[in-house]
Amino acid sequence: xxxxxxxxxxxxxxxxxxxxxxxxxSAVAELLKPVTWFPPMWxxxxxxxxxxxxxxxxxxxxxxxxxxxxxxxxxxxxxxNDWFDRHxxxxxxxHRPIPSGRMPGRxxxxxxxxxxxxxxxxxxxxGPWGFGAAVLGLLLxxxxxxxxxxxxxxxxxxxxxxxxxxxGLAWLTGAAVMAGGVMPDLRSIAxxxxxxxxxxxxxxxxxxxxxxxxxxxxxxxxxVRLGVQGAARMAAATMLLPQAVVIGLLLxxxxxxxxxxxxxxxxxxxxxxxxxxxxxxxxxxxxxxxGVPLFVSGMMVSAFALRGLAAGGAG
Numbered sequence: 150x151x152x153x154x155x156x157x158x159x160x161x162x163x164x165x166x167x168x169x170x171x172x173x174x175s176a177v178a179e180l181l182k183p184v185t186w187f188p189p190m191w192x193x194x195x196x197x198x199x200x201x202x203x204x205x206x207x208x209x210x211x212x213x214x215x216x217x218x219x220x221x222x223x224x225x226x227x228x229x230n231d232w233f234d235r236h237x238x239x240x241x242x243x244h245r246p247i248p249s250g251r252m253p254g255r256x257x258x259x260x261x262x263x264x265x266x267x268x269x270x271x272x273x274x275x276g277p278w279g280f281g282a283a284v285l286g287l288l289l290x291x292x293x294x295x296x297x298x299x300x301x302x303x304x305x306x307x308x309x310x311x312x313x314x315x316x317g318l319a320w321l322t323g324a325a326v327m328a329g330g331v332m333p334d335l336r337s338i339a340x341x342x343x344x345x346x347x348x349x350x351x352x353x354x355x356x357x358x359x360x361x362x363x364x365x366x367x368x369x370x371x372x373v374r375l376g377v378q379g380a381a382r383m384a385a386a387t388m389l390l391p392q393a394v395v396i397g398l399l400l401x402x403x404x405x406x407x408x409x410x411x412x413x414x415x416x417x418x419x420x421x422x423x424x425x426x427x428x429x430x431x432x433x434x435x436x437x438x439x440g441v442p443l444f445v446s447g448m449m450v451s452a453f454a455l456r457g458l459a460a461g462g463a464g
Contacts, residue, residue: 170253170254171253171256172246172251172252172253172256173251176246176251176252177246177252177260179245179246179251180227180228180231180246180247180252180257180260181220181224181227181228181260181264182224182227183220183224185223185227186218186219186220186223186224187219188223188315188316188319188348188445189218189219189222189223189314189315189316189319190215190218190219190223190319191445191448191449192218192315192316192317192319192320192323192341192344192448193214193215193217193218193319193320193322193323194211194215194323194449195320195323195448195449195451195452196319196320196321196322196323196324196325196327196333196337196341196452197211197214197323197324197326197327198449198452198453198455198456199320199323199324199333199337199340199451199452199455199456199459200323200324200325200327200328200333200337200456200459201455201456201458201459201460202327202328207327210275210326210327211327213271213274213275214275214279214322214323214326216271217268217271217272217275217279217283218319218322221264221267221268221271221272221283222268222283222286222287222290222314223315224264225261225264225265225268225287225290226286226287226289226290226293226294226314228257228260228261228264229261229290229291229293229294229295230290230293230294230301231245231246231247231252231257232247232257232258232261232294233294233295233296233299234294235247235248235257236248236366237359237362237363237366237368238362239362240361240362240365240366241358241359241361241362241363242359265287265291268283268287269283269284269287271283272284275322275326276326276330277330278322278325278326278330279322279325279326282318282319282321282322282325285314285318286314286318286319289310289311289313289314289318290314292310293307293310293311301368301370302367302368302369303369304353304356304369304370304371304372304373304374304380305371307352307370308349308350308352308353308371309349311348311349311352312345312346312347312348312349312351312352313345315345315348316341316344316345316347316348316448317341317342317344317345318341318345320337320340320341320344320448320452321333321337321338321341324337324341336398336402336455336458337455339398340395340398340448340451340452340455343391343392343394343395343398344391344395344448344451346387346391347387347388347389347391347392347444349387350383350384350385350386350387350388351384351388351437351441351444353370353371353372353380353383353384353387354384354433354434354436354437354441355433355437356370356371356372356373356380357372357377357380357381357429357430357433358430358433358434360372360373360377360430371383371384372429377429377430378426378429380429381425381426381429381433382426385422385425385426388418388444389415389418389419389422392411392414392415392418392444392447393415395411395447395451396408396411396412396415399411399451399454402454402458404454404457404458407450407451407453407454407457408454410447410450411447411450411451414443414444414446414447414450415443415447417440417443418440418443418444421436421439421440421443422436422440424436425440
């Protein structure tokens with residue numbers, strides 16, 4: 150149900166949003182959420198590995214790409230989201246910098262625009278592929294949170310935008326930048342898209358803690374749309390099935406040891422999911438901390454499979 154206006158609980162929690170003064174550095178750091186930077190940085194590194202290009206002589210590109218993926222583009226997306234979610238956060242997370250008043254006035258929006266510009270400036274050093282990927286990633290970030298699109302109002306579209314940006318786009322950018330701007334091969338594209346699809350389920354894990362505010366403010370996250378159990382089962386299937394396809398592809402590409410590695414990590418996730426599915430709201434954070442690392446480890450195993458295939462082809 151779409152909620153018009155603001156809840157009476159929201160207004161007091163937004164005190165200070167229209168105030169004066171400057172935010173502290175700690176509030177700025179909290180706004181940019183460093184803990185969220187890891188997924189796109191890791192995916193970029195996976196693309197670098199999958200490219201098969203030796204790292205010697207390319208360390209600068211690797212470090213610059215990781216900087217762009219995490220502290221720049223991902224951090225920008227967090228600032229954008231916090232600004233346009235400030236009324237929802239006043240219900241779900243009133244301690245966040247903007248609803249708590251520690252980020253006064255329109256500083257949140259100003260930082261979002263500043264980091265957008267800085268990200269584009271850094272991206273120019275990565276050539277056309279890196280710059281184009283940054284533009285696309287930033288467009289997705291603004292489309293996810295900001296009107297008129299505000300993709301997060303629909304959990305299907307919003308999670309797809311995040312999964313594509315955090316995993317697939319970062320992976321393909323790493324592969325292309327390392328290869329001098331050459332389009333990654335179809336195997337790399339296939340894995341990047343499959344792990345993007347899996348990340349759709351990971352994004353749903355973040356929504357279980359925000360059901361109350363999302364429902365009241367008209368955000369159609371999957372837990373709101375499908376119910377807690379329905380969203381949990383959908384998230385589990387969305388995380389598991391793409392990895393099963395990855396295993397099949399690795400076997401087809403004659404990399405059985407890498408397929409076995411991803412398979413072992415998949416079994417570990419399935420065992421943990423039993424606890425998650427038993428109580429999704431209470432265990433979503435636990436699964437994010439212990440199950441998701443197995444998912445991303447499989448990404449790197451798959452990337453090394455492609456690296457081995459590239460080396461074999463070169464030989």
